[in-house]
Amino acid sequence: MGSKGQQxxxxxxxxxxxxxxxxxSTAETVTLxxxxxxxxxxxxxxxxxxxxxISGTGVGQYSFVKSYSGRTINLxxxxxxxxxxxxxxxxxxYELHMTTAHNTITNTLGVSIVLGDSLESVIEDNVLTNSGxxxxxxxxxxxxxxxxxxxxxxxxxxxxxxxxxxxNLITPSVNTNLAGIVIQDMPGCLVSGLxxxxxxxxxxxxxxxxxxxxxD
Numbered sequence: 458m459g460s461k462g463q464q465x466x467x468x469x470x471x472x473x474x475x476x477x478x479x480x481x482s483t484a485e486t487v488t489l490x491x492x493x494x495x496x497x498x499x500x501x502x503x504x505x506x507x508x509x510x511i512s513g514t515g516v517g518q519y520s521f522v523k524s525y526s527g528r529t530i531n532l533x534x535x536x537x538x539x540x541x542x543x544x545x546x547x548x549x550x551y552e553l554h555m556t557t558a559h560n561t562i563t564n565t566l567g568v569s570i571v572l573g574d575s576l577e578s579v580i581e582d583n584v585l586t587n588s589g590x591x592x593x594x595x596x597x598x599x600x601x602x603x604x605x606x607x608x609x610x611x612x613x614x615x616x617x618x619x620x621x622x623x624x625n626l627i628t629p630s631v632n633t634n635l636a637g638i639v640i641q642d643m644p645g646c647l648v649s650g651l652x653x654x655x656x657x658x659x660x661x662x663x664x665x666x667x668x669x670x671x672x673d
Contacts, residue, residue: 461589466557467571470597472498473549473605474506476645479542480528484535487546489528497602498550507551507576508532509608511647513543519576519610522548547606547647551576562588566626573597574607581615587622590636591662596646608647614638614656621659630662637662 475493482488487508498506508530509519518540521533530548540546555578562569562585569588572580573595585591594614598606619637621627628636637658642648658664 461566463567464571465565465569468552468573470600471550471574471607472601474498475548476604476606479540479544479546482540484539485532487530494604497604505550506548508546508548510540510544511547512545515540515544517649549605549607558582564626565589568593571595575609575612577611579613583617585619587626589626590628591619593639593641595641596648598643598646606645611650613652616655619658634665638664640666
């Protein structure tokens with residue numbers, strides 16, 4: 458199961474309709490500085506998308522799109538810190554409350570578990586033995602169009618155990634940040650509120666933050 462450059466447990470990437478500045482905002486609305494391109498998401502259903510502040514005032518917050526009219530977005534939940542013209546936002550499809558837990562994966566190639574563009578999700582209590590590249594948390598972009606830069610916000614990676622086993626398929630990662638538990642944070646994407654705790658990786662792999670350069 459698995460092959461180099463592929464995944465075993467994964468969620469698909471998400472399309473996006475906007476990345477750019479805010480013209481003005483209230484606690485419950487955002488007016489974009491430019492036109493969103495809903496066609497890049499494959500849907501005009503506003504409830505299929507989230508809006509996240511990835512830079513500037515209010516960075517790290519997200520809400521869901523309740524409705525829209527032209528450049529004005531109505532929010533499902535209000536901002537705690539209202540964005541302003543310094544703020545950069547992204548509107549994209551999202552993965553909410555995803556749980557990958559209690560899996561045993563042995564003697565595989567590729568990335569065992571990939572969680573991308575996730576909000577309030579968790580990877581916990583998985584056991585990986587001789588399993589390729591291990592676990593990756595991915596803020597990936599652009600994917601599915603030039604406006605798709607999916608964030609990872611408030612996601613936990615807890616109590617996962619990675620071991621070498623036979624050692625013939627596991628990917629070495631010393632000083633390369635390519636395998637083990639890897640955070641992929643691509644330019645234009647936001648990683649915020651990520652908790653990695655009580656995990657175990659073998660000596661030839663790492664827990665690392667940074668892009669997987671082999672995929673760029």
